[in-house]
Amino acid sequence: MTNSQSVLLSVKDLKRHFDVGKGKTLKAVDGLSFDIYKGETFGLVGESGCGKSTAGRTILGLYNKTDGEVVYEGQNVHDMNDKERQHFLKKMQMVFQDPYASLNPRSTVYEIIAEPMEIHKMYKSKKELRERVNELLEDVGLNRDHANRYPHEFSGGQRQRIGIARALALDPEFIIADEPISALDVSVQAQVVMLFQRLQREKGLTYLFIAHDLSMVKYLSDRIGVMYLGHLVELTTSDQLYGKPLHPYTEALLSAIPIPDPDIEESRERILLEGELPSPIDPPSGCVFRTRCPYAMDVCAAQKPAWLEKDEGHFVACHLHDDSIMKEVSSQAEQVHV
Template identity: 75%
Template sequence: MNEEKTLQVRNLKKHFNLGKDRILKAVDGLNFDIYKGETFGLVGESGCGKSTAGRTIMNLYKRTDGQVLFNDKDVHHLSDEENFKLKRQMQMIFQDPYASLNPRSTVADIISEPMIIHKLYKTEKERMARVYELLEEVGLNRDHANRYPHEFSGGQRQRIGIARALALDPDLIIADEPISALDVSVQAQVVNLLERLQEDKGLTYLFIAHDLSMVQHISDRIGVMYLGHMVELTSSEQLYDKPLHPYTQALLSAIPIPDPDVEDSREQVIIEGEIPSPIDPPSGCVFRTRCPLAMEACAEVKPVWQEVEKDHFVACHLYNDDIEDKTPIKGQPNLITN
């Protein structure tokens, strides 16, 4: 792995003030690095804060606390000129290809707009040549340039969004659930496109998703989020071969396996209850109210983010040697064998 860090996230927090002394803690202390040329997957259930994290990293949301370093520069402490230049180096692919494109603009206008804002080309002819080139790169063609978004399928619209993100030749692309609104067959096409573009251009990705099977396919390393916190982080292979956190184990056990014999015999971890409100999160470990292995210490002490094995980080009292009594307060783990 390239040891050059493109992105460094340190204790990142994003809280929303809802009034009447209510604070929604959408992101509450994230720590991770993304290395140049890799794909870092960020996963978790809907509402865990992963999209908010992506937007805060992009500086679309002002952080509440913490630090985001992009190429060793703090993205939240830049001059207007530096922030303008940053937008060229960091781009975002949005979740909804239907809502992220201006319905009144042609494809050529959508893709060329960033070029005009950043004054990349002197003439319209040069810009259009680049538009045609980008359309070819994402699997479309120049005939699509004068059409409007409503004339395309969901997969084609997302390809247009990818072309727009590539228009400024960025170093880092934050892909915020770029395939969740697409059909399964189209999802694979878009993921394959992103992988090819990464190989051709040396791109670095932060890939945000809730589909762990697809994240495994595209990611080098994966971070698992729950209720604004990172609970586990390691390589894609290690996470799927040896998940440590009970939440990660539950998420992975829910992925269907296309082998009836394996599917029928494997153990499944069932998570009970609803996700707590980020306005009033549980004390100690935020996952304890749903965890089948929760112990008394989980309600009293916040788990320490620690490296349990080489490059395998987890926040869970099960791996804290200072905790002597690890008896689950609910009795035996809630494991169901089919």
């Protein structure tokens, strides 16, 4: 993935804050910036509560932004009029986390998949619409006999396939997949990931894949952004992130991934983070990760780390990789020692 490729979506200093009363603000997303290129899968990972799902919903426009920009093919998503937004929503769709809650239990599978096409008046006849629904069911590994059944008659994996078929109904270019496998059995997760990969090849789709499981994201994503408490702390290619992580938080997440070799698993060193994820209502000053970081320095509390490109396409926000900061810290330590 190179910068010469066409940018489909650009997120610029995106913020989504919530007023929680008594003069307090929950900073769920607090300054995200990244680009997504056409045809790639961009993984967004982090612990539960880091703001990644809120980021996805704000990018789509389900939440209004507090500040920043989301630019899709040159248009600001949050500044669109009704006509522009209707056209935009045909291009960008979402697959939700919970396949049990995201489907209307009172509607048949046919009605669920056909609804967005009926709203946008995409088909001239009921016969044409019925054929399109049948095609979409087959695209996701189901069959036309499933069309007249209700969601409760399906397993979790099958329900998620129905959700994916609904997302494909408007022939989108870009899909936000919000933890689409986290509610599924482990045996089914790999099948759904393979389905996403096949659909991307066949239909030329671009994905924003949101997850907390780094082991699964590795095999699906071209590039990965790591989120912590509303901020992006590292961004690079999948291979680079797993081979040479720079941020201490990324190192800790990777160390938690089990290795299917008992000898290696027993001897490897785990990085255990102390304490809980701080509240986004009252985040730490300076670096938001400093309260759990094993390498925290005084400067981490006083100054927010800069967003640095350490290697080509490998970005990190950490004072440990800021040469000017580390030179100053070293100088101060020498003065104290003298």
